[in-house]
Amino acid sequence: MKAVRFHEYGTPEVLRYEDADQPVPGAGEIRIRVAATSFNPVEGNIRAGFMQGPIPVAMPHTPGIDIAGTVDALGDGVTGFAIGDRVIGALPLTSPGAAAEFVVAPAAILTAAPTSVPLEDVAGLPLVGLTAWQALFDHAKLTTGQRVLINGAGGVVGGYAVQLAKNAGAYVIATTGSRSADQAKAAGADEVHAAGLPELAEPVDVVLNLAAVDPEQLAATAALIRDGGVAVNTTVWMPAPADEARGVRGINLFFRPDGDQLAQLVTLLDTGKLRLATTRRVPLADLARIHTEVATAPVNGKIVFTV
Numbered sequence: 001m002k003a004v005r006f007h008e009y010g011t012p013e014v015l016r017y018e019d020a021d022q023p024v025p026g027a028g029e030i031r032i033r034v035a036a037t038s039f040n041p042v043e044g045n046i047r048a049g050f051m052q053g054p055i056p057v058a059m060p061h062t063p064g065i066d067i068a069g070t071v072d073a074l075g076d077g078v079t080g081f082a083i084g085d086r087v088i089g090a091l092p093l094t095s096p097g098a099a100a101e102f103v104v105a106p107a108a109i110l111t112a113a114p115t116s117v118p119l120e121d122v123a124g125l126p127l128v129g130l131t132a133w134q135a136l137f138d139h140a141k142l143t144t145g146q147r148v149l150i151n152g153a154g155g156v157v158g159g160y161a162v163q164l165a166k167n168a169g170a171y172v173i174a175t176t177g178s179r180s181a182d183q184a185k186a187a188g189a190d191e192v193h194a195a196g197l198p199e200l201a202e203p204v205d206v207v208l209n210l211a212a213v214d215p216e217q218l219a220a221t222a223a224l225i226r227d228g229g230v231a232v233n234t235t236v237w238m239p240a241p242a243d244e245a246r247g248v249r250g251i252n253l254f255f256r257p258d259g260d261q262l263a264q265l266v267t268l269l270d271t272g273k274l275r276l277a278t279t280r281r282v283p284l285a286d287l288a289r290i291h292t293e294v295a296t297a298p299v300n301g302k303i304v305f306t307v
Contacts, residue, residue, distance in 0.1 A: 004100070026104070029078070033069050036069075040065055136208065158276070175198055177195050198224075227240050239252065281304055
């Protein structure tokens, strides 16, 4: 089969479109004929060698955390799936990825693909959608009527976070760059502020930080949170803001694969309660070019690699 792999850490030039052995599913695993995978910024950091501590990978490594495709073979003990089923999922960060014609994945991280959007385009959903879901509901325990400040709401994760928070009945305050303010408003934000620390009429219950801001600015957001509230931070190279004296907790989030949560996102898509981020399709053989491109220019929406 064809796959994109790197045999050493480095610049995008280490990525090779080459022949590789077709994987064989083990017990509890499924082999998927890949329709598309996507680009996530963490994959550029893994390729460059910046994440060797928290995310060690075996060489040669195939990138591609997100999967969209059809079931091709079932390992022992797999139930609930059949050959030909359309599925999506997000792989563990250390696993061989889906930038290939075939990939093997644990059945537990997969779910049926939505029927309302093209299979290739939904390859951009799993990691970013799960990140937003887990930040809001696993860690912040967001409930109806709460106030949430989403810093970096103009990005892809931020757009999903705004939609999910509104679906949950929260009052959503967004901070964005000037170019993405309209996107945050269209996603449903009740207030949209420029990047930085906003002036708020009253404290918030939750801060979700998705942006690479100055550490001092991130720490200062603790003052915007009510006593007993929580800050969830996805830029994990900086500590989440906290204030122990007031009971304000800070949580650093590492995404985790979860087929059940992904199924809930699929239901929201198919019922029209969640809109897919803008998607740009690129052939898999051009993956290295996209790694170079995103290092020098911001990306609007998601880039998916079609196989």
